[in-house]
Amino acid sequence: xxxxxxxxxxxxxxxxxxxxxxxxxxxxxxxxxxxxxxxxxxxxxxxxxxxxxxxxxxxxxxxxxxxxxxxxxxxxxxxxxxxxxxxxxxxxxxxxxxxxxxxxxxxxxxxxxxxxxxxxxxxxxxxxxxxxxxxxxxxxxxxxxxxxxxx
Numbered sequence: 001x002x003x004x005x006x007x008x009x010x011x012x013x014x015x016x017x018x019x020x021x022x023x024x025x026x027x028x029x030x031x032x033x034x035x036x037x038x039x040x041x042x043x044x045x046x047x048x049x050x051x052x053x054x055x056x057x058x059x060x061x062x063x064x065x066x067x068x069x070x071x072x073x074x075x076x077x078x079x080x081x082x083x084x085x086x087x088x089x090x091x092x093x094x095x096x097x098x099x100x101x102x103x104x105x106x107x108x109x110x111x112x113x114x115x116x117x118x119x120x121x122x123x124x125x126x127x128x129x130x131x132x133x134x135x136x137x138x139x140x141x142x143x144x145x146x147x148x149x150x151x
Contacts, residue, residue: 011138021140026132033125041119042113050107054100057083107131 011019061083067075070075087095098106 009027011135014039017133018138019142023132023135023139026128026135027049030125030128030132033121033128037118037125038120040110040114044118047107047110047114051104051111054103054107057086057100059083 011022015020057080061080064080065077066080068078069075083100085097085099088098088103088106090096090106
């Protein structure tokens with residue numbers, strides 16, 4: 001295990017309170033990473049939904065009534081004037097007009113980017129879980145040794 005100064009410390013050399021602190025830190029990191037993983041999964045699902053929504057638009061839909069989102073929960077009726085072009089949210093409140101093909105490519109790239117980040121994050125989560133299990137086993141062993149020494 002590495003310390004903030006970059007030195008490596010053998011966890012077997014730590015006493016029970018120090019091991020408990022390391023365990024708590026690993027649990028906190030694991031909770032944060034798990035939350036981040038869930039948020040990335042949600043974002044990926046939203047981008048996939050965008051791909052499906054763009055695919056549903058066709059030239060036959062011109063002039064049809066649609067619901068236009070103003071916020072996450074507020075929609076107003078509108079008419080589809082140009083089915084070949086869509087407005088794409090490119091982040092931080094900026095919107096760009098793109099063709100349906102460009103919009104699909106944009107969202108497909110976002111999904112692929114998130115997929116690679118999710119794979120990396122999943123590996124990190126597994127390493128953190130393994131570290132937590134390792135530290136927990138050492139802590140339990142030391143606690144049992146202390147209990148036997150007292151008995």
